[in-house]
Amino acid sequence: MANWFTGTGEDFRLLGTRCSDCASVFFPREDVHCRNPGCAGGALVEVPLSPHGRVWSYTDGRYRPPSPYVSDPELPWRPYTLIAVELPAERIVVLGQAVPGVTVTDLTVGMDVRAVPGVLYEDAETTWTTWHWRPVEVRT
Known part of the structure; x- marks a missing residue:
């Protein structure tokens, strides 16, 4: 499950992506396009959940x-x-x-x-x- 989580102990986090246009968050991460059907799509940025x-x-x-x-x-x-x-x-x-x-x-x-x-x-x-x-x- 590469790039699904990071850190250890108290710093452990699942990793998702956020669309820069509509702010929708996705998990598992999305690296190609925004999954929100109402969004034209923006850059997808990795975010810790x-x-x-x-x-x-x-x-x-x-x-x-x-x-x-x-x-x-x-x-x-x-x-x-x-x-x-x-x-x-x-x-x-x-x-x-x-x-x-x-x-x-x-x-x-x-x-x-x-x-x-x-x-x-x-x-x-x-x-x-x-x-x-x-x-x-x-x-x-």
Whole structure:
């Protein structure tokens, strides 16, 4: 997922693009033309997206997705949690997996979450990196 995210720790950000004419933000990034049908199109500029958002929707994935998703068919399938996260500043919703261990019972619509680095899959030669959504702990 080249050029989809940058940074580590607190500096981790998903990368999108913003149209210089209409200010529409796109993720995954768009490098050819503005996707807004009402825009004649302007220059597309890379922008880091907000690190925090709110849970818009969520579900669990109980099936092995097809290629190009990488997984070992010889290993048992482990369900994972998918979260659709609204980034209010960008006015978009970004889909991604929850951090390992977070299930649908841990989530509520409107809950604050943060984008963090994650591992999609790894073998002896390669580690495929991605982003995960982690619930933000409420501190009292």
